[in-house]
Amino acid sequence: MQNAILRNFARANPEAFARFSSRLEPVALVRGAVLGSARSRTDYVYFVESGVISVLATTKAGGSLDVAIIGKEGVAGIADALGQCPLPYGWVVQLSGTAFRAPTVILREHILSCSDLHELLMAYSQLVMHQLAQSAVCNCFHTVPQRLARWLLLVSERAGTKQLEMTHEVMAQMVGAPRSAVTQAATRLRRAGLISYRRGVLSIRSTRGLQRVACECFDTIARAMDRQADTSATA
Numbered sequence: 001m002q003n004a005i006l007r008n009f010a011r012a013n014p015e016a017f018a019r020f021s022s023r024l025e026p027v028a029l030v031r032g033a034v035l036g037s038a039r040s041r042t043d044y045v046y047f048v049e050s051g052v053i054s055v056l057a058t059t060k061a062g063g064s065l066d067v068a069i070i071g072k073e074g075v076a077g078i079a080d081a082l083g084q085c086p087l088p089y090g091w092v093v094q095l096s097g098t099a100f101r102a103p104t105v106i107l108r109e110h111i112l113s114c115s116d117l118h119e120l121l122m123a124y125s126q127l128v129m130h131q132l133a134q135s136a137v138c139n140c141f142h143t144v145p146q147r148l149a150r151w152l153l154l155v156s157e158r159a160g161t162k163q164l165e166m167t168h169e170v171m172a173q174m175v176g177a178p179r180s181a182v183t184q185a186a187t188r189l190r191r192a193g194l195i196s197y198r199r200g201v202l203s204i205r206s207t208r209g210l211q212r213v214a215c216e217c218f219d220t221i222a223r224a225m226d227r228q229a230d231t232s233a234t235a
Contacts, residue, residue, distance in 0.1 A: 003047040003100065004073045005120050012116040020110045020117070025099040031052070031165065035091040036077050042091075044101040045077040051097015051125035054174065056090045057129070062066045065175040066151070068131035069094070071158025073225065074124050081107040082121060094170070095159050118215070130224045134217050139176050142215040145185040147175040152195070152204060154221065162204040171202075189213065 001007050029051045036042040038058055046053065046070075053076045055068035067089065070076050073146040079087045081104050111118045138147055153173050156162055167188065172179040186202075189195045194209040195202055204210060211218065 002049045002072045003075075005075055005124060006047050006100065008120055009117055010070050013114060016110070016114045020102070020106075020114075023102050023106045025102070027098045027099055027101050029093045031093050031096045033093045035093065038088050038090045039086050041080050041086050042077040042104055045075055045081060045104055045107050046091075046099040046101050047075045048072050049098045049100065050160070051093065051099070052095040052155055053232065054092050054094040055132075056092055056173075057088065060189070064090075064173055065135075065176040066094075068128050068137040069151075069158055070128075074128070074157070075121070077104065078107070078121055078125065080104045081111055082125065094174075095155065095165065097159070104235060127224055131140070131161050131221055135223055137213060138217040142217065143185075143190055144175060144177045144181045145213055146215040147177070148182060148185045149189065149194075149210045150218040152176055152202070153207065153210050153214055153218050156204055156207070157222075162207070164202045164204070166202055167199060167200055 001010070005023070006017070009020070016116070024047070029046070029048070032091055035044075035046060035053065038056075048071055049070060053070040055070065055076075056064045057067045058064045070091075076091045101194045111121065138150065142150075148171060151171075152164070155164060168183050171186065172182040175182060177185075186195065186197065189210070190197060192209065194206045194213065195204055197203070
């Protein structure tokens with residue numbers, strides 16, 4: 001089991017985890033699949049095992065922006081289990097992988113009966129809120145090359161691979177910039193020898209090089225993830 005929340009839950013409370021895990025169902029995460037829509041209640045939550053899910057903010061005109069990324073450290077769709085009001089965000093599979101899903105109502109029942117699970121999910125929710133806030137700062141103050149480098153590093157870390165299947169259109173959506181600007185930024189990174197791109201697959205050739213280009217938001221989010229991991233490990 002790769003998902004950090006499930007793994008830490010199993011360690012913190014084996015009996016409660018055994019009851020909850022009996023309701024988990026393995027599913028494939030297919031790139032482009034919409035797992036939840038903005039302001040709509042979700043029937044399932046997804047504990048990511050591999051791949052990446054993007055949290056998207058959308059406009060009435062159809063624009064969208066990646067405001068948080070979910071990998072094997074987290075879970076998508078927990079808002080309905082933790083609160084009463086659906087959030088104004090959607091969930092889309094960005095990189096294919098696998099997950100365990102559970103009915104939202106079942107997760108809510110276990111949260112109410114198990115403080116260990118509740119604490120793990122609240123700690124993870126804080127990490128997501130941290131990403132949402134930092135995304136606003138990043139999109140306001142940092143350049144497209146900085147934002148693209150930051151996003152590629154975060155996705156690569158979550159996915160556990162340096163080979164990322166994506167198009168320039170998707171990258172533009174993720175960093176909230178025109179496609180032409182993202183193409184220019186990607187070309188700059190490629191000419192610097194930091195990435196390569198062929199047939200819809202982007203390969204990271206120098207993680208350290210991307211870290212030098214990326215804005216401080218990458219380090220800020222990475223430190224928040226480390227703190228969340230430490231908290232979960234001691235829960």
